[in-house]
Amino acid sequence: MRKIEHIGIAVNNLETSNLLFEKLFGNPPYKQEEVTSEGVKTSFFWNGPNKIELLEATNAESPIAKFIEKKGEGIHHIAFEVEDIIAEIARLQKEGFIVLNEIPKKGADNKLVAFLHPKGTNGVLIELCQEIQ
Numbered sequence: 001m002r003k004i005e006h007i008g009i010a011v012n013n014l015e016t017s018n019l020l021f022e023k024l025f026g027n028p029p030y031k032q033e034e035v036t037s038e039g040v041k042t043s044f045f046w047n048g049p050n051k052i053e054l055l056e057a058t059n060a061e062s063p064i065a066k067f068i069e070k071k072g073e074g075i076h077h078i079a080f081e082v083e084d085i086i087a088e089i090a091r092l093q094k095e096g097f098i099v100l101n102e103i104p105k106k107g108a109d110n111k112l113v114a115f116l117h118p119k120g121t122n123g124v125l126i127e128l129c130q131e132i133q
Contacts, residue, residue, distance in 0.1 A: 001080040001088070005111075005129045006044070006051035010064050010076040014041050014056035021045050021054065029054075035108050040064050042108045053079075053108065077115070079127035085112050088128055092116065104130070 011017040014032075021043075022028050029043035039062030043054045055076060057065035067076055082088040085104045093099055098117035107113035107129070116126040 001082055001128075003081050004050070005079040005081040005127075006053045006109075007075060008053045008055055008077040008079060008127070009074065010067050010071075011054050011056050011073050012068060014043055014054055017054050017056070018043050021052065025052075031109060033108055034058065035106075037105070038062065038064075038107070040108075044109055077125040077127045079113075079129045082128050082130050085114060085128050085130040089114055097121070104128075106132070 009017075018029055018032075022045075025045050025047050027046065029045050031044045032042065034041045036058075039057055039059045041056045041058055045052045045054070055064045057068065059065065064076065089099050089102060089104070093102075098120045099114060100117055101114040104112040104114045107127075110132050111129040112132055113130075114128045116128070118125045
């Protein structure tokens, strides 16, 4: 894992939250997109060298909808940039981590992604991200 790629925050309303974070950071989101397969709309903000991803559910079955139902709005995941997501998944499985996506899937912001189950990471959902070439 090379660096923190972004921090994901689950929100009830992306439009309202975009305004809030725009005031907070002093700049608008640089990218917004929908990931239909995950039932989510996203916005990405730069804050210095760091990225923040806001996530709003687009349907009741979305992982974000379920998260907000259980825990309310807030930090959903921490994403780490990896050079080779397949190799990193294999390494983490050998270390005993529960990988939720043994085969990476296309995520937001031109990334291949896979997640580690929070039960094995002190309650923190960890996302692995590799830039799609």
